[in-house]
Amino acid sequence: MATRRHFLKISAAAGLAPAVVSAQGKARVVVIGGGFGGATAARTLKALQPALDVTLVEPSPVYTSCPFSNSVLANLREIDQQQFRYDGIKAAGVTIAETSATAVDAEAKTVALADGNRLAYDRLVMSPGIDFNWGALPGYDEAAAEKMPHAWKAGAQTVLLRRQLQAMDDGGLVVLSAPANPFRCPPGPYERASLIAYWLKIWKPKSKLLLLDSKDAFSKQRLFQNGWAELYPGMIEWVPLSQGGKVTAVDPATLTLTTEFASHKASVANVIPPQKAGAIAAQAGVADRTGWCPVEPVAFESTLRPNIHVLGDAAIMGGMPKSAFAANAQAKVCASAIVKLLAGEKPQDPILINTCYSLVAADYGISIAGVYRPDKGRLTDIPGAGGTSPLEAVGGLRGQEALYASSWFRTIAAETFG
């Protein structure tokens, strides 16, 4: 039981006797980031233990969801259908600090905010999502993203990429570049390629999509590739790492992407850059040299700093992918573990599920699932469980999974934002 031992070690190091009562007599939990991980954690903490003082720090009054944003690119949805406010979280009794966290002092157990305030915590939850490694791809910086959008944080970038696609001449070349692992939403680039092709086939059928990849394999690969052959023959070309797919530099002035073997001039370029945990994680000292945050697998407490829990995309979650489903599931487990820890009890070993749907077309869905438990200090796939949709679809399976995909999105939004 390396897990437990590690866990107890951290708790002991932090002097974690059940003495969690602040001067006001209420234990305080601060949550940084109001996305799928943070918003769920804040709401669940309050639901499980109404006596807690829970503050959610999030600068934006409106959250724009990445899940289903690829459907916005394909004109199947509008961006405002992706947007959620924090009224439900407020109504649950969570205090919202509408500002950014600028610094975490893990010794003093305080969070400094951009508005000048400082919050003290007994336990801190961080779910800041991702930031981009701007230095990692020569030529690609924040200014370049205005010409070659990433659209990997949904919102203005999503709208910009859609506008560029709509302005493109029929017969144009859309180039998409996908990063090496790990990154947010492993099947996301391939769902995006699918839905852009879906839209091109209807509106600009002479166009092509080139997918330059820094990997030789990807999530749900055979399902995607079968779908592409069936629905968009000749339209999508995938170039894996071993065939020179890795983009080594970009030039936003000419929309050129350079690989080890060739240069490609795009009509529209979607560059999904290398990523790391949201910047506040490194500041707080919870990110390691990989840029991501190691955590133990029971309460997702940082292995680098006690009393700080890291969730969602920012964390290294063993076998679990960086998905909204996973962030929501982790947040619920983390919230109940924190309630236990604050009561001086030991949290139970959790089991977590992940299910990610992707659309290959509006009415063609595929999925991947996994079930995870702590094993030797990390979240590990339970053998024999999980896997992808069958390669041979019987009956209306693909249509059914497309319906499940949109039902899942409505549910997860409600579970997260109330």
Next chain:
Amino acid sequence: MHRALLPGLTSMILLAGPATAADAPPGASSCTGCHASKKVSDSVIPRIAGRKAPDIVTLMSDYRSGAWPSSVMGRIAKGFDDRQTEAIAAWFAAQPE
């Protein structure tokens, strides 16, 4: 027991209070990622809160064996043994429908 918390008792509750909802059995909290804890409009995924426990157990075991065809539930049911499934089923059965 949790009625009428006096402010001064809060800390005691935090120290000792059995947080029932926090005691959902392993795996249960992930189910609501798809099976909504409160009604959601326009979802084709059935809710399971308030369903009879034996019905959930039977269905899960049929998903696991493949006796009942499914898109994703077979893959998920295989991650849980009988005891874990029974605990989850009992927990959902006790949730408001």
